[in-house]
Amino acid sequence: QVQLVESGGGLVQAGGSLRLSCAASGITFSRYSMGWYRQTPGKQRELVAGITRDGTSNISESVKGRFTISRDNAKNTVYLQMNSLKPEDTAVYYCNADSPLYGRYWGQGTQVTVSS
Numbered sequence: 447q448v449q450l451v452e453s454g455g456g457l458v459q460a461g462g463s464l465r466l467s468c469a470a471s472g473i474t475f476s477r478y479s480m481g482w483y484r485q486t487p488g489k490q491r492e493l494v495a496g497i498t499r500d501g502t503s504n505i506s507e508s509v510k511g512r513f514t515i516s517r518d519n520a521k522n523t524v525y526l527q528m529n530s531l532k533p534e535d536t537a538v539y540y541c542n543a544d545s546p547l548y549g550r551y552w553g554q555g556t557q558v559t560v561s562s
Contacts, residue, residue: 452467452554454467460532460561462560465525466526466556470541475522478545479497479499480515484539484540497516539555
């Protein structure tokens, strides 16, 4: 059974930092590109950051310079380091595992709330 379990969300003041973690089980982690998406009510889920199997990352322009994505294949975990948080970063953040051969999976989401 595939599980992606996010953690690290919460309430933080503007300018603060959070680190999200996503622990994967039931998949061969190194075979998947990993990503972090976010969603607010009434809006489509948007890609925040992605990292390929070989560690190449891409960051959305809206968070570039503030967010960093990384992965630890030995721990089957992907991270999203979020610095200089803004109220507009408030959303539910979802972890995603994606492989054209093995499928696509989502975590249950973790709430991030940034107060002004």
